[in-house]
Amino acid sequence: MGADANVHLYKIKGRCGRALLRKDTLRYIGLTKPVPLFPPPALPVNLPADQYFALIAPACVILLGGVLLACWWVQRNQTRARFLLWMAAGYVLPALALGAQSLMTNAQLGRWSLATAVLYLAGAWGLAQGMALRCGQAHINRWVGGLAVVGTLAVLYYFSYVDDDLWARVQWLNVGVGVLQFLPTHSLLRGQRARDRLETALRWTYFFFASYTLLRPLGVWLVVPVEHVGELTRSGYWLLTLAGTLLFTLWFSLVLLACVVRDVFTTLREERNRDPLTRLLNRRAFMEAAEGVLNDRRVAPWAVVAGDIDHFKRVNDSWGHACGDQVLQSVSQVMLQQVRAGDLVSRFGGEEFVLLLQRASLDDAEGVVERIRQQMASPQGPCLPNGQQVTVSFGIAPVHSLLHLTKALSRADALLYEAKQAGRNRVHVDRLLPPSVLNDFQALKR
Numbered sequence: 001m002g003a004d005a006n007v008h009l010y011k012i013k014g015r016c017g018r019a020l021l022r023k024d025t026l027r028y029i030g031l032t033k034p035v036p037l038f039p040p041p042a043l044p045v046n047l048p049a050d051q052y053f054a055l056i057a058p059a060c061v062i063l064l065g066g067v068l069l070a071c072w073w074v075q076r077n078q079t080r081a082r083f084l085l086w087m088a089a090g091y092v093l094p095a096l097a098l099g100a101q102s103l104m105t106n107a108q109l110g111r112w113s114l115a116t117a118v119l120y121l122a123g124a125w126g127l128a129q130g131m132a133l134r135c136g137q138a139h140i141n142r143w144v145g146g147l148a149v150v151g152t153l154a155v156l157y158y159f160s161y162v163d164d165d166l167w168a169r170v171q172w173l174n175v176g177v178g179v180l181q182f183l184p185t186h187s188l189l190r191g192q193r194a195r196d197r198l199e200t201a202l203r204w205t206y207f208f209f210a211s212y213t214l215l216r217p218l219g220v221w222l223v224v225p226v227e228h229v230g231e232l233t234r235s236g237y238w239l240l241t242l243a244g245t246l247l248f249t250l251w252f253s254l255v256l257l258a259c260v261v262r263d264v265f266t267t268l269r270e271e272r273n274r275d276p277l278t279r280l281l282n283r284r285a286f287m288e289a290a291e292g293v294l295n296d297r298r299v300a301p302w303a304v305v306a307g308d309i310d311h312f313k314r315v316n317d318s319w320g321h322a323c324g325d326q327v328l329q330s331v332s333q334v335m336l337q338q339v340r341a342g343d344l345v346s347r348f349g350g351e352e353f354v355l356l357l358q359r360a361s362l363d364d365a366e367g368v369v370e371r372i373r374q375q376m377a378s379p380q381g382p383c384l385p386n387g388q389q390v391t392v393s394f395g396i397a398p399v400h401s402l403l404h405l406t407k408a409l410s411r412a413d414a415l416l417y418e419a420k421q422a423g424r425n426r427v428h429v430d431r432l433l434p435p436s437v438l439n440d441f442q443a444l445k446r
Contacts, residue, residue, distance in 0.1 A: 057242040058099035064253045065091030071260050078267070083133035087256065090127030091249060093119045098242065106166055113160040113169055114153060120173060121149050124180035124213075131206055132184040136192035140183040152176030178214030181206075198262065202255045209248045216244065275347045277325055278332035286346035287405075290356050294402040299342065299358035302399040303365035306412035307335075307372075310391045310424040312351035319385055327390055330382030338371045353392075354409065362398055362429050369394045369427050391425035398430065 065088045072084035097119035101109060109116075125145060132140045152172060159168040188207060194200040273285030281289060293299060309315075309331060316324040328351065335345050335353060344356040357365050373392065376382060382390040395415025399408040415428040422428070 054102035054238070054242060055099060057246045058095040058102070060246060061095035061098070061249045062092050064249050065089075065095065067253070067257070071257070075264070080133075080263075083130040084260070086126045086130035086133065088126075090123045090125075090130060091253075092123070093126065094123035094245075097123075098245065102238070102242075109166065110160050110164055110169075113156050117153060117156050117173055117176075120177055121152060121180060124177040125149070127206070128180050128183045131203075132187045135184065135187035135203070137184065137187040145180055145183055148176055148179045174213055174216060178210055181210035181213055196262075198255065198259055202252070202259055205248075205252050205255055209252065212244060212248070216241070278328055278347050280332050280336075280353070281344060281346035283346065283348050286344055286348070286354060286356070289344050290405060291402055293342070293344065293356060293358055294399065294405060301359070301361055303357045303360045303362055304397055304399050304405070304408045304412050305355040305357065305365055305369060306395045306397075306409070306416045307353040307355070307369075307392045308416055308420070309351040310393055310420075315384060315390075323385065327382055327384075331376070331390065331392060334372055334375050334382070338368055338375065354412075356399070362396060362431070365396045366427060366429055369396065373425070373427070393419040393424050394427045395419060396427065396429045 068084050068088040068091060072081055072088060075081035075084070097116040100112070101116055104112065125140075128140050128145070132138075152175070155172045155176075156169055159165045159172070185207070188203045194203060273281060273288075275282050294302060309327065312324065312327070315327055328347075331353070332345070332347065335355065339345055339355065339357065342358050343360075346354050348354050355368075357368060360368070373394075376392065377389055384390065393416055395412040395418070397408045397411040397415060399405055411430055415430055419426040419428045
């Protein structure tokens with residue numbers, strides 16, 4: 001009995017020991033509690049700070065492109081606002097490529113090199129085309145641009161699938177993008193002259209960024225040796241690329257939006273100041289502009305000319321208002337062709353026109369009016385459907401100061417009425433001396 005009891009006790013202790021050991025093991029590995037059927041989701045792993053920046057920079061560029069797109073949408077009915085659509089594409093497309101590449105390894109960069117290159121090149125084309133339109137050029141050199149795109153894609157294909165060379169792809173892609181960005185250089189230098197310092201700053205900013213794009217790989221290669229760079233999208237070169245792109249887009253967008261706002265206000269001012277049919281100054285704009293001209297004694301003397309189309313009511317009654325509108329536009333073009341850059345040409349209302357000529361004596365003003373009458377009488381001048389020439393009667397009076405403008409306009413209008421009464425298609429000039437000169441002359445006689 002004693003031996004059997006000892007054996008039985010040994011078995012019990014063995015079973016308890018194994019149970020305790022099993023329990024300690026389960027407690028150690030964390031399985032003493034029941035395993036839930038639906039475990040909670042794992043907490044996300046925090047990304048490095050440089051990778052957050054790598055995603056924020058392209059997102060900011062895309063937002064700025066959206067702002068440009070919104071500006072184009074507001075002005076979409078205006079032909080000259082098309083450059084904003086190209087600029088928006090030049091922002092968004094490269095930003096999409098930057099954002100995608102920031103999440104890739106070197107191997108993935110090679111597999112997607114052609115797709116991202118198309119986005120970069122298309123964005124560079126958009127920026128170049130937008131700047132060309134902004135400077136008055138219809139389009140960039142498509143042959144040179146096409147060769148640059150095809151050549152760049154061919155080289156990238158070779159260094160991606162034939163001889164995998166990451167840094168060769170980087171160099172050649174920047175060269176291709178830089179060449180495209182330099183295509184509107186002729187427009188920047190010899191296109192429409194910059195209207196102000198804001199426009200000049202916009203053009204120089206674009207030129208410097210194109211130079212930066214072309215020379216950036218060389219500069220970084222001299223500072224950061226290639227063999228010391230592991231993953232491209234985690235390298236100092238990539239962060240420098242993102243920082244440079246973000247800084248350029250912020251500054252360029254600021255200057256560009258300032259130019260757009262200036263253009264909008266200029267358009268609104270033109271709509272307010274211009275006659276919608278003839279695009280000449282209206283009466284209010286003429287009086288405002290005349291104030292500046294008459295306050296500048298360097299452009300004296302001045303002469304005011306009042307003109308009125310002969311038998312204009314008969315034109316509207318016989319051939320309709322459409323024909324009358326064409327006559328008004330033709331007469332306006334003739335007047336604009338015969339005056340100088342600083343002279344003012346306006347339509348006061350109906351068929352009446354008023355001109356303010358600077359650095360013009362009465363004889364000079366009469367010469368300008370005679371040239372207008374000769375051009376209208378020429379075969380290229382405006383004529384009616386029955387072949388009859390359109391004629392205009394004129395009255396010319398001198399202007400001595402801003403305070404004298406209203407009286408001079410009344411005097412020119414009275415002379416115009418006299419020309420109408422004398423048979424039309426005539427020029428009457430005020431040859432009378434001004435009251436101040438008459439008073440001086442009478443004082444000298446005494």
